Amino acid sequence: MPEVPSAAATSPRPASAAHPEAATCAASSLELAVSTVVFSLRPHPDTGELTLWLPLVRRIREPFHGLWALPGGPLEPEQDLVSSARATLHQTTGLAPRHLEQLYAFGDVDRSPARAESDTTTTPRVVSIVYWALVRQDEDAAAVVGENVEWFPADDIAEEAGPLAFDHDVILDYALRRLRAKVTYSPIAHAFLPERFPLADLRRVYEAILGRALDPSNFRRQILAQGTVEDTGERMTGTAHRPPKLYRSTPRRSRYTLTIEETS
Amino acid sequence: MPEVPSAAATSPRPASAAHPEAATCAASSLELAVSTVVFSLRPHPDTGELTLWLPLVRRIREPFHGLWALPGGPLEPEQDLVSSARATLHQTTGLAPRHLEQLYAFGDVDRSPARAESDTTTTPRVVSIVYWALVRQDEDAAAVVGENVEWFPADDIAEEAGPLAFDHDVILDYALRRLRAKVTYSPIAHAFLPERFPLADLRRVYEAILGRALDPSNFRRQILAQGTVEDTGERMTGTAHRPPKLYRSTPRRSRYTLTIEETS
DNA sequence: TCAAAAGTGTTGAACATACACCCATGA
DNA sequence: TCATGGGTGTATGTTCAACACTTTTGA
Numbered sequence: 001m002p003e004v005p006s007a008a009a010t011s012p013r014p015a016s017a018a019h020p021e022a023a024t025c026a027a028s029s030l031e032l033a034v035s036t037v038v039f040s041l042r043p044h045p046d047t048g049e050l051t052l053w054l055p056l057v058r059r060i061r062e063p064f065h066g067l068w069a070l071p072g073g074p075l076e077p078e079q080d081l082v083s084s085a086r087a088t089l090h091q092t093t094g095l096a097p098r099h100l101e102q103l104y105a106f107g108d109v110d111r112s113p114a115r116a117e118s119d120t121t122t123t124p125r126v127v128s129i130v131y132w133a134l135v136r137q138d139e140d141a142a143a144v145v146g147e148n149v150e151w152f153p154a155d156d157i158a159e160e161a162g163p164l165a166f167d168h169d170v171i172l173d174y175a176l177r178r179l180r181a182k183v184t185y186s187p188i189a190h191a192f193l194p195e196r197f198p199l200a201d202l203r204r205v206y207e208a209i210l211g212r213a214l215d216p217s218n219f220r221r222q223i224l225a226q227g228t229v230e231d232t233g234e235r236m237t238g239t240a241h242r243p244p245k246l247y248r249s250t251p252r253r254s255r256y257t258l259t260i261e262e263t264s
Numbered sequence: 265m266p267e268v269p270s271a272a273a274t275s276p277r278p279a280s281a282a283h284p285e286a287a288t289c290a291a292s293s294l295e296l297a298v299s300t301v302v303f304s305l306r307p308h309p310d311t312g313e314l315t316l317w318l319p320l321v322r323r324i325r326e327p328f329h330g331l332w333a334l335p336g337g338p339l340e341p342e343q344d345l346v347s348s349a350r351a352t353l354h355q356t357t358g359l360a361p362r363h364l365e366q367l368y369a370f371g372d373v374d375r376s377p378a379r380a381e382s383d384t385t386t387t388p389r390v391v392s393i394v395y396w397a398l399v400r401q402d403e404d405a406a407a408v409v410g411e412n413v414e415w416f417p418a419d420d421i422a423e424e425a426g427p428l429a430f431d432h433d434v435i436l437d438y439a440l441r442r443l444r445a446k447v448t449y450s451p452i453a454h455a456f457l458p459e460r461f462p463l464a465d466l467r468r469v470y471e472a473i474l475g476r477a478l479d480p481s482n483f484r485r486q487i488l489a490q491g492t493v494e495d496t497g498e499r500m501t502g503t504a505h506r507p508p509k510l511y512r513s514t515p516r517r518s519r520y521t522l523t524i525e526e527t528s
Numbered sequence: 529t530c531a532a533a534a535g536t537g538t539t540g541a542a543c544a545t546a547c548a549c550c551c552a553t554g555a
Numbered sequence: 556t557c558a559t560g561g562g563t564g565t566a567t568g569t570t571c572a573a574c575a576c577t578t579t580t581g582a
Binding site for chain 1: 571572573574579580581582
């Protein structure tokens with residue numbers, strides 16, 4: 001989508017009236033919604049291995065009545081984008097997010113397949129701003145699930161939840177790639193873990209997200225080298241082996257991070 | 265913004281009516297605009313060194329009448345987000361973009377400083393979806409500038425264009441960091457160059473964006489190693505020295521790249 | 529004492545940086 | 556021939572994957 005434009009170049013009008021920040025949609029059918037992809041880690045029902053799960057909401061009206069969709073809702077005029085995403089997450093899981101980040105704004109005119117063929121007056125054009133959130137492993141157990149809400153393993157969505165409503169398949173695919181890319185250059189994986197944790201748990205989080213095994217010794221060195229965790233001095237007890245040290249993630253200096261992308 | 269939520273957790277309502285993709289703003293003052301940060305490379309007027317420039321548009325009405333702002337405009341109900349950004353770019357420069365990518369959606373309730381203090385009925389709440397574009401060096405010369413449009417060196421905006429309208433200072437700062445980060449792991453720099461170019465030109469683009477000199481020999485090796493350019497077999501003529509080979513950037517397999525972020 | 533996972537050390541390959549040096553052209 | 560930037564080669568240091576090996580607990 002970025003590269004190569006349509007070479008269509010009509011005559012350049014002088015932008016005398018160029019006038020940013022002013023689009024009233026009062027008269028037209030243009031709507032603004034905020035959706036959230038909520039990731040959590042749970043054992044896979046078949047293999048028992050830790051994998052990504054996420055909640056979907058069954059649509060109870062047209063369009064796409066009966067299909068599964070990402071949780072979300074309309075943006076209230078007096079509500080920030082993040083607040084809206086946070087509220088959505090609270091409604092579907094009962095939890096407050098540990099990590100909440102903007103993913104992308106989806107706004108193609110034909111983004112909901114139904115709309116392409118149908119009357120545009122019945123199906124309004126919707127611009128969605130999508131966030132993604134990570135749920136802490138220890139809190140996940142306390143998550144509450146509402147009516148018409150169900151959790152699915154991320155990689156089984158296609159089979160188990162059929163095609164999703166709107167273009168949410170595309171969005172979900174993008175969110176997954178984004179998470180997997182970001183985990184390699186940013187310490188977001190920590191957001192899945194409790195206050196204190198052994199390094200092996202952190203490694204298991206990485207393995208679950210990336211879907212492959214990591215060398216324990218090299219992993220340890222890399223994490224310690226990047227300085228995103230610090231030793232608490234405590235150790236875990238009651239294990240059937242040498243008790244591991246407990247670490248906590250070093251407080252990130254909140255450097256104005258809006259986001260940073262990466263797909264490659 | 266991502267990390268640490270407000271721990272505010274009221275009682276979780278079951279999301280029985282959770283209903284994504286439906287926000288009519290007909291009755292409220294909520295507007296949707298698309299703005300674009302347009303980057304081009306030109307010599308700096310003082311030092312003569314190649315630096316980033318971008319066009320700003322002077323506002324001709326309230327709010328922020330008289331101040332400089334990012335080019336942009338309201339989103340038409342039947343227009344894609346990218347199309348809107350593309351149109352904006354065409355209006356301000358007369359050009360078709362070589363690289364166009366979504367940056368971020370800015371939608372805080374109080375994002376335009378004026379609004380914070382003023383009556384909310386007079387200053388509507390605006391959600392802006394911001395794109396960034398790169399202009400090819402050879403096309404830049406042919407750029408047309410409209411009325412109330414002026415180009416500035418990116419690093420001199422604060423002094424020369426004063427504080428920008430809305431929160432466009434923040435947006436611009438973010439766009440610059442994003443560009444500088446992305447150039448290190450993605451071949452976007454090529455988008456500034458013509459069809460065929462010597463490697464030294466590509467190096468100068470990198471140097472301009474990063475603001476520091478790069479070792480020519482190592483740069484060559486890195487670029488050739490990553491396989492983003494290919495030898496055309498031709499050479500540039502008319503130079504006062506050994507004629508350099510001409511390269512072209514290898515066609516990127518258009519892998520569904522929405523975006524990928526990166527800050528640090 | 530054995531199994532299992534924590535944790536340390538070592539080695540070799542791949543890559544990056546710095547810089548010496550040769551090449552091809554116009555003037 | 557010389558000045559200039561294009562282009563190649565090489566030495567040194569750093570990072571990283573693989574894996575052998577030691578440590579510490581519960582059973």
